[in-house]
Amino acid sequence: MTITDSIKYIGVNDHDIDLFEGQYDVPNGMAYNSYAIVDTKIAIMDTVDAHFTHQWLDNIQNTLAGRKPDYLIVQHMEPDHSANIFNFIKAYPTAKVVSSAKAFAMMKNFFGTDFEDNRIVVGEGDTLSLGEHTLTFVTAPMVHWPEVIVTYDSKDKVLFSADGFGKFGALDVNEPWEDEARRYYIGIVGKYGAQVQSLLKKAAALDIRTICPLHGPVLKEDLGHYLDLYNTWSSYQPENDGIVIAYTSVYGNTKKAVTQLAEKLKANGCPTVIVHDLARCDMAKAVEDAFRYSKLVLATTTYNAEIFPFMRDFICHLTERNFQNRTVALIENGSWAPLAAKVMRGMLEKCKNITFTDTTVKILSALNDESTSQLNNLSDELCREYLALKDSTANKNDLTALFNIGYGLYVVTSNDGKKDNGLIVNTVTQVTNTPNRLAVTINKDNYSHHIIKQTGIMNINCLTTEAPFKVFEAFGFRSGRNVDKFADCQPLRSDNGLVFLPRYINSFMSLKVEQYVDLDTHGMFICSVTEARVLSDKETMTYSYYHEHVKPKPETDGKKGFVCKICGYVYEGDTLPDDFICPLCKHGAADFEPIK
Numbered sequence: 103m104t105i106t107d108s109i110k111y112i113g114v115n116d117h118d119i120d121l122f123e124g125q126y127d128v129p130n131g132m133a134y135n136s137y138a139i140v141d142t143k144i145a146i147m148d149t150v151d152a153h154f155t156h157q158w159l160d161n162i163q164n165t166l167a168g169r170k171p172d173y174l175i176v177q178h179m180e181p182d183h184s185a186n187i188f189n190f191i192k193a194y195p196t197a198k199v200v201s202s203a204k205a206f207a208m209m210k211n212f213f214g215t216d217f218e219d220n221r222i223v224v225g226e227g228d229t230l231s232l233g234e235h236t237l238t239f240v241t242a243p244m245v246h247w248p249e250v251i252v253t254y255d256s257k258d259k260v261l262f263s264a265d266g267f268g269k270f271g272a273l274d275v276n277e278p279w280e281d282e283a284r285r286y287y288i289g290i291v292g293k294y295g296a297q298v299q300s301l302l303k304k305a306a307a308l309d310i311r312t313i314c315p316l317h318g319p320v321l322k323e324d325l326g327h328y329l330d331l332y333n334t335w336s337s338y339q340p341e342n343d344g345i346v347i348a349y350t351s352v353y354g355n356t357k358k359a360v361t362q363l364a365e366k367l368k369a370n371g372c373p374t375v376i377v378h379d380l381a382r383c384d385m386a387k388a389v390e391d392a393f394r395y396s397k398l399v400l401a402t403t404t405y406n407a408e409i410f411p412f413m414r415d416f417i418c419h420l421t422e423r424n425f426q427n428r429t430v431a432l433i434e435n436g437s438w439a440p441l442a443a444k445v446m447r448g449m450l451e452k453c454k455n456i457t458f459t460d461t462t463v464k465i466l467s468a469l470n471d472e473s474t475s476q477l478n479n480l481s482d483e484l485c486r487e488y489l490a491l492k493d494s495t496a497n498k499n500d501l502t503a504l505f506n507i508g509y510g511l512y513v514v515t516s517n518d519g520k521k522d523n524g525l526i527v528n529t530v531t532q533v534t535n536t537p538n539r540l541a542v543t544i545n546k547d548n549y550s551h552h553i554i555k556q557t558g559i560m561n562i563n564c565l566t567t568e569a570p571f572k573v574f575e576a577f578g579f580r581s582g583r584n585v586d587k588f589a590d591c592q593p594l595r596s597d598n599g600l601v602f603l604p605r606y607i608n609s610f611m612s613l614k615v616e617q618y619v620d621l622d623t624h625g626m627f628i629c630s631v632t633e634a635r636v637l638s639d640k641e642t643m644t645y646s647y648y649h650e651h652v653k654p655k656p657e658t659d660g661k662k663g664f665v666c667k668i669c670g671y672v673y674e675g676d677t678l679p680d681d682f683i684c685p686l687c688k689h690g691a692a693d694f695e696p697i698k
Contacts, residue, residue, distance in 0.1 A: 105312065105320055106258040108235065110138045112146070112161035114154040115272035122270065126289055126386050130282075131272035134182055135316050137262065138165050139255065142233030143172040145200075147253065147262050148316060149186035158186060159193055170194055173222075173230070175237070176201035177264040178250050179208040183316050188213045191220060198222050200230060202241065204249035224251065240304055242266070244297040246290060252301070259311035265291065266301065267328055268317030280331065283318065285390045287335050292393065292423035298336035302329065303657070306671075306686055330572075338426045339570045340396035343605055344374030345484060348388055349401035349433075350381055350410040355468045356435045360401050362469070363433075363477050370485035371492050380412040389419045392428075396605075397484055401433035401463075404442045413442075417449045426454040427568060431480055433463040440464055455568075457640075459483050487637035491594060491604060496635050498597070503609035503634040506564045507532055507540070510642045513563040513577050514542065515601045516553040522593060522601045523582035525550045526574055528645050530562055533628065540613060543626045549583040551625055558615040560627070561600045566640035569606035571652050579668065579689070596633050609636045656697075664694040672697070 103111035113135035122128045134150035136158060144166065150158045162171065174190050174197055177183070187199065187209060200222045201209075210216040224230070226241045235257045242250040245266060253262040269283035291298065313321040313328065321328055334341050345367055351357035360377060367375050374395065378388040392398050402413040430450060434442035443462050450456055461480040465473045482489075489495040507530055515524045529543035542562065544551040554560050565573065576587055593601040602610040613629035643652070656670035663674040669686045673694065682691045 103320070105137065105260065105314060108140050109255070109258060109260060109314075110140065110165045111320070112136045112138050112158065112165050113273075114150050114157050114161070115274055116151060116153065117272060118153070123290070126270065126285070127384055128270045130270070130275040130277060132182075132270065133273045133317055133319075135314065135318075135320075136161075137314055138162065138171070139232060139235055139237075140166070140169075141235045143231075144169060145173040145175055145230070145232055145235075145237065146171045146190070147175050147314070148177055148183045149174070149190060151182045152185035155186050155189050159189065171197050172232075173197060174199050175230075175253060175262075176205055176209075177252060177262065178247060178316060179205050179212070180247065180265075181212070184209075184212065187217075188215075191217060195220075200224055202249045202251050205251075208249055240301070242297070242301045244294045245301055246294050246297075254308055254310075259309050260314055261305065261308065261310045261312070262314045263316075265316055266298070267313050267321060267332065268315040269319075271318065273319060279319065279321075279328075283328075284331075284335065284341075284394060285386055286317065287332070288390045288393045288423060289386050292335070295336040295338055295424060298332065300657075302333055302336065303654075305329070333572065334570075335393070337570055338393070338424060339572075340428065340605075341394045342374060342396070344376065344395040345372050345397040345399060346376045346378065346388075346391045346395050347399040347401065348378045348380055348392065348413070348416055349399075350379070350403065350412050351401075351435075352403050352405075352410070355465065356401055356403055356433070359433060359435075359463065359465055359469055359473070359477060360399075362474070363399065363401075363481060366478065366481035367485060370481055371488035371495065372485055373488070380416050381410075385412075385416065385419065388416060389423070392420055392425065393423070397429040397431070399431045399433065399480075399484075400446050402435070402442050402446070404434065404436035404440050407439075407441055409442045409445045413446070414449075417446060421449065421453060424453075425450070426456065428455075429457045429459065429484070431459040431461070431463075431484060433465065433480075435465040435467070437467045440466070486639075490635045490637045493597075498633050498635060500609075500636045501538065501631070501634055503564070503611055503636050504532055504535075504538065504631075506609045506636075506642045508642055508644060510644050511565045511569075511574075511648055513565060513573070513603060513607075514544070514550055514554075515561040515563065515603075516550050516557065516559070517600055518549075518553045518556075518582075521582075521586050522588040523550055523553060524563075524577045524587050524601070525582070526578040538631045539616070540611070540629050540631065541626055542613065542629060543621065543624050545624050547623075549581050553582075554615065554627060555618065555625070559598050559600060560613050560615075560629070561596055561598070561602050561610055562613060563603045563607045563610045565643045566606055566608050566638070567643045567647055567651070568640060569643055569652070571654060573606055574648070574652070575669070575686075579686075596635075598632060602635075608638045608640045608642060609634065611635075658697045661697055663697055665697055667693050667695055 117131040137147040206216040224239045432443040463476040612633035617628035619626040
């Protein structure tokens with residue numbers, strides 16, 4: 103495989119493996135990727151699993167056509183990538199091994215030598231010239247081992263990403279990237295979301311056109327899609343709206359309850375319901391789905407005054423991977439002293455931002471009228487926003503939506519006649535209640551101000567504390583005149599024809615402009631309420647909560663330069679160019695301030 107004119111693929115496919123890392127089912131095999139950068143000097147990027155020593159060395163020999171490599175770059179010391187370092191040096195004794203200091207310490211443990219006569223130690227920002235190609239090394243500790251580095255080739259704009267952006271499956275099998283990449287990420291890297299977030303920030307400053315991981319296919323098209331998924335996964339945000347039910351059942355009664363609940367959830371408009379029998383399913387797939395979807399129901403029996411072993415195992419998989427930012431419901435079964443709900447809640451109590459439902463279902467051996475009523479109540483509670491999203495089941499005159507207005511953050515949606523638009527505001531106030539009137543103040547420089555003055559209508563979406571930073575990037579960092587902010591989604595619409603957000607809001611209100619007040623730089627729209635829906639009782643995000651918990655903290659320690667006031671991007675240097683544009687939020691130099 104040719105990656106670019108001078109970068110060649112020299113990895114191998116493994117179809118003999120049954121369990122990756124001794125626990126992950128890989129029915130379509132596994133790829134161990136290695137690459138050769140052919141320039142004045144030649145660099146080999148990582149080795150492969152020990153079972154493929156000769157095939158890999160043959161690949162090097164055939165690709166180089168008589169030339170010998172000058173460097174072996176070791177990005178990661180797991181044996182599926184490092185097993186052949188010693189064999190490589192035996193074959194090419196004059197070559198240099200390039201890696202981090204921690205990696206050489208690990209080599210001593212694996213091979214009995216740290217290759218003192220052949221080694222080059224590199225760290226953050228170090229470079230290696232091969233001729234036309236200059237490689238820059240970026241440290242990536244705990245993604246997902248402490249010694250990891252990734253490598254950027256500035257000539258061909260290639261990021262060699264170590265285990266990042268990898269997936270299960272051999273390269274000669276055609277399958278969707280997302281499912282096996284998600285299962286791979288959650289299972290293997292999922293614990294280290296903060297470290298992945300740090301690496302993504304570093305990557306944002308690079309011009310990347312190709313990603314070469316150590317597992318899975320080389321990524322060249324639509325890199326933003328893969329980067330967005332990694333940002334979602336590593337920030338522990340739900341990727342999709344839906345409910346996962348994970349259960350164990352001894353004699354079938356808990357299973358009957360789960361089956362009934364699943365049908366009720368579907369009838370109440372839940373877009374996706376996934377059910378996993380933990381005693382029989384692929385545990386890694388169940389864990390993946392728990393991280394993928396927004397809500398989780400745990401149903402199990404009391405067992406030895408504890409919970410059934412498969413449920414305990416499942417919850418342990420969640421907690422050790424930093425499960426958070428989810429709604430969780432509990433169903434317990436017991437013939438004389440049900441304790442399962444208490445045990446499950448206790449196991450999850452250290453997880454961040456877990457919202458437990460008000461309803462807990464208690465089954466005494468088998469469903470009866472009381473526990474069936476609890477199932478109905480749980481379904482209604484879990485589906486409250488789904489019911490409010492549907493015109494046929496929504497209460498469109500729920501003026502308790504007004505109670506969610508504070509000094510918060512809102513997405514104002516509008517439409518210019520050609521496309522939908524939205525922006526972030528923090529100036530929404532109820533000014534009268536007979537009749538209900540709201541005041542919305544918008545900067546005149548914003549395209550939304552122009553649209554609303556022309557159309558006289560808008561929707562106010564009340565953001566909750568669950569809203570991730572990507573919401574603010576989408577609606578706060580770009581102008582709707584230049585981009586279509588809803589291009590990649592299927593919008594939901596209120597009766598006035600405008601978009602409202604399906605996620606991350608607790609309510610929305612449709613407004614009709616009754617009066618306009620010119621405030622010099624801003625305009626105030628005095629509006630009546632034409633529709634109001636409450637989707638959930640989640641807490642409204644305040645301006646202070648956003649700055650404290652959502653907006654990324656600039657990593658300025660020990661750095662000299664300037665920091666973007668909008669998104670926190672750090673520009674290192676004595677002088678900030680007047681025409682500099684922030685690579686993250688696209689704001690100009692005027693929105694930067696010196697690091698103090």
